[in-house]
Amino acid sequence: MADRYLSFTGTAPGRFLTRRLGLPQPAALERGAFSGGLLHLTAGKTDLDLAPVLARTGLGPDDTGRPAAVVLDATGVRDVDALAEVHAALHPVVRSVATSGRVVVLGTPPDPADHHQAAAQQALEGFTRSLGKEIGRGRTVNLVRLADAARADATESTLRFLLSPASAYVSGQVVEVGPASGTAAPDDWELPLAGRTALVTGAARGIGAAVAHTLAGQGAQVVVLDVPQAEDEARRAAERLGGTALALDITAADAGERIAAAVPGGIDVLVHNAGITRDRRLANMPADRWSSVLDVNLASVLRTTDALLAAGAVNRGGRIVATASIAGLAGNAGQTNYGASKAGIVGLVRSLAPRALAGHGVTVNAVAPGFIETRMTAAVPLFIREAGRRMNSLAQGGLPVDVAQTSAWLAHPASGAVNGQVVRVCGQSLLGA
Numbered sequence: 001m002a003d004r005y006l007s008f009t010g011t012a013p014g015r016f017l018t019r020r021l022g023l024p025q026p027a028a029l030e031r032g033a034f035s036g037g038l039l040h041l042t043a044g045k046t047d048l049d050l051a052p053v054l055a056r057t058g059l060g061p062d063d064t065g066r067p068a069a070v071v072l073d074a075t076g077v078r079d080v081d082a083l084a085e086v087h088a089a090l091h092p093v094v095r096s097v098a099t100s101g102r103v104v105v106l107g108t109p110p111d112p113a114d115h116h117q118a119a120a121q122q123a124l125e126g127f128t129r130s131l132g133k134e135i136g137r138g139r140t141v142n143l144v145r146l147a148d149a150a151r152a153d154a155t156e157s158t159l160r161f162l163l164s165p166a167s168a169y170v171s172g173q174v175v176e177v178g179p180a181s182g183t184a185a186p187d188d189w190e191l192p193l194a195g196r197t198a199l200v201t202g203a204a205r206g207i208g209a210a211v212a213h214t215l216a217g218q219g220a221q222v223v224v225l226d227v228p229q230a231e232d233e234a235r236r237a238a239e240r241l242g243g244t245a246l247a248l249d250i251t252a253a254d255a256g257e258r259i260a261a262a263v264p265g266g267i268d269v270l271v272h273n274a275g276i277t278r279d280r281r282l283a284n285m286p287a288d289r290w291s292s293v294l295d296v297n298l299a300s301v302l303r304t305t306d307a308l309l310a311a312g313a314v315n316r317g318g319r320i321v322a323t324a325s326i327a328g329l330a331g332n333a334g335q336t337n338y339g340a341s342k343a344g345i346v347g348l349v350r351s352l353a354p355r356a357l358a359g360h361g362v363t364v365n366a367v368a369p370g371f372i373e374t375r376m377t378a379a380v381p382l383f384i385r386e387a388g389r390r391m392n393s394l395a396q397g398g399l400p401v402d403v404a405q406t407s408a409w410l411a412h413p414a415s416g417a418v419n420g421q422v423v424r425v426c427g428q429s430l431l432g433a
Helices: 002-009 011-019 051-056 080-090 117-133 153-161 206-219 228-243 255-262 287-312 327-331 336-360 382-390 400-411
Strands: 038-044 069-076 100-108 138-144 174-177 199-201 219-228 244-247 265-270 314-324 362-371 422-425
Touching: 002 327, 002 382, 038 051, 038 080, 051 153, 069 080, 080 117, 080 244, 100 117, 100 153, 117 138, 138 153, 153 174, 153 400, 174 265, 199 206, 206 219, 206 228, 206 265, 219 228, 228 244, 255 287, 265 287, 265 400, 287 314, 287 336, 314 336, 314 400, 327 362, 327 422, 336 362, 336 422, 362 400, 400 422
Parallel strands: 038 069, 069 100, 100 138, 138 174, 199 219, 199 265, 219 244, 265 314, 314 362, 362 422
Antiparallel strands: none
């Protein structure tokens, strides 16, 4: 369903009226290509050589005074005095960032052995989230923490994503970039998944279909998995993508074994997208509505992941991306089952990620969508739908392609340093942010 309010605020009368009434004024997000350059700033003493990586993002130095993107290297901020340099660097330029522009702050993880450094680096998180909520005009602000502050190359896939239109609905996020083991720069950054096999569950429609389409567009051979009832739709989707369809109930006890048998060459990208809702307040929720949601959204993910890893069916250097939700992070009335299942995905990711990387060379991450414009959200009552759209820093709903692009970044062969992360694709939702 079209966002008529967003369209209205894009007109002169709409801007005038909403400004007078103090209503949200969302800017249409740029998901195509940026015009403008990149401004590189520093705060504190740093040894990070970002110039080669930034040069490869495709954004040249800004010479217009209206940068499309600003990168602030704050990895050298180690005390409160150095935080003044963060203000000094961004204060003069923040108003000039182009509509739908990007601000990325680079920091390091707080050091438990140095409480001054830990305080200063944690302060960057509060700063970043707050700036994201006030910057407006479709602009995003994110923080990237580098575990190894001297390894700029480990950040390349993350910076390419966060400095591009692909991250239009990702804001106020903190992403940790660890050691670069398992990271491989692709031969072609436009087709990074060429020669790789991706399997997406729940891929016949909605967000899953968008993920499959995006991965195929980046060169992957896609397996479109969905329930037998959606087999025809899954086959049509697979045919459009030049992939294959797999009709399978993901909750079946032998689903993992059947997936491994269907993809004999192994899986390079596994996207757990299949999910259902059976909303009702807990006092009115029968056991079957609880168990069906937990089985599809969480138990099946655990079972199939365990089976595929045990069988060696996820190739070394592979990527597992699971779908969480902001309902699992902030909670949502009438969704105790759904919130529990999606919070469980977060627990799965944080526990499995280091072991999967050490034992199998596989990274494990999650995306957590907020209000995304799908057929499901189009059926939500008007006032609840409008609240979902407006209650984020970008004051609008996201699109399935926003979740897909975020999943593609986590699936990228050069994203081996990104592991155990839960990235919200929610426009910086004001709930639980």
